[in-house]
Amino acid sequence: MSEQNNPYGAPTTGHLWDDNLAELTNQPPKWWMIGLHASWILVLLYGIVYPMWPWFGGATQGLMGWTAIGEYKADVAAIQQVRSQYEDKLPGMSAAAILADSELSEYVVRSAKVLFGDNCAACHGGGGQGNPGYPNLVDDDWLYGGDIDTIVTTITNGRMGMMPAKAGVAMTEAEIDQLAAAVAKGEPTSTPLFMEKACFACHGMDGKGMHALGAPNLTDAIWRFGDGSVEAIKYTITHGVNDPSDPQTRNAVMPKFGGGKLSETDIKKLAVYVAKLGAN
Template sequence: MSENNPFPNENNTGHFWDDNLRELSNDPPGWWRIGFHASWIFCIVYFVLYPALPSLDGYTKGTMGWTAVGEYKQDLSAIDQVREKWERQINDPATTPAMIIADDELRNYTVRSAKVLFGDYCAACHGAGGAGNAAMSVSESGYPVLADDDWLYGGTVEQIQTTINNGRKGIMTPYGARLSSDEIEDLAKHVVALSEGSEHAAGKALFMEPTKGGCFACHGMDAKGLAPLGSANLTDAVWRFDVQGGGDNRLASARHTIAHGVNGELMDPQSRNAVMPAFGPLGKSLSEGTIKKLAVYVHQLGGGK
């Protein structure tokens, strides 16, 4: 293909295809040469300044002594300096969660910084944003919603702090050995009816009868629950042991709870397990400041009182 050169005066390599397609031997443009030389010079400078090449005992350290870990620690230190004034206030034993909420600037900082803490310690059970996790079956316990205004032990920020710090473990006696299946059915229907704004006559009689159900002793004469005992309000539509799908599942769930109780494993192996672990000194040992942050965050989810 190079036997006949139709362009004898042109700076080409003598390689031709189809008479017109040819390979030239011109020098590359100046901008390309500058870029090429700048590239290898940059590589040499980079290798001198920064860690770059592996060696028998590790790697070249670079004259600047830079490391990714060192840069991370510097950035973290800078962030800690910005946060210091708020962290100092939160960690002060004299600062209460109520005082944090009353200070707009401190409250905003606390809520934003506690979002990560909530994801680390709470979201696995209570869901992102405190949405809760309903049980998959009537025998499971699920986890309560934290974003509504229904609270077993009270929804003030102080009560929430106590719950996080000390944990909670309420107990409901299993009635499977005391009541007949028909009586349990009547009570379950009454509980469902209460949540819908009505009553079930036979179930109500058992609810108020001390020698039978006697439910009023814990849930109150009005069935609205007693915060010191952690007993549920049975008159609203919020269910501690809700089941995905609702409807008939709620009747089955109420029937199971009445028959087998809550946290009564010693009396009934099928009893529901519903325990909030302690995050204070008796549990996971989170710092007092961290517990304050979580209490304020949960309170600010929308249901705090």
């Protein structure tokens, strides 16, 4: 190395260490110097074109007048212009009419995904698959009916069904065991207790439920509470649902989103979104 690159022929600062260690003053390569000067020139040009330099009362505005917030507002305006061709139609349409329009319903499904995430996913899951104690919205099994107008009513006004607790005076523990076993098999009418204890008044003569009362179908093996085990069913029969007389009752309340919480248009969007989640 020393033979190929003789340091003694290069200029030094004049300082020597240990007799032969010198600090050389060689210039950097030309490409490096070109890059250095190009860099500060570009910074200077950038500061002229864009806001950058601190000044009295604020930074310089730059020749282009560009700002980050200005670009953001322009992007939002562009998005709103694209959406307006759909959004302007929605206030004057019913949810059923929106659902019937394939192009418009496709737009609504996409735009309502955020609404669903903000207002519904905490209980019904991100994909509408439900959570323990909260209905599944993708299986087309409905407590109050799954037509679009009923879904609008449910979202607008909320729901709060009621099943009285049967423990004590209404039914003995042995009767609860017998009825729970029949319901667990999907055969609620197989025991005389179904009629004797007036279960048919809410769940129908065939045990398949009644939308008008929000009473579930007891024959389809789809369960709102628990996994359909005899123990889970016994608990529901024993303590009821939303029964104020029993502190251990199951709680099942769907809050209302009408009355100013959500606009009518947002409610229609959510109704279409939910309707499209299921088989209908």
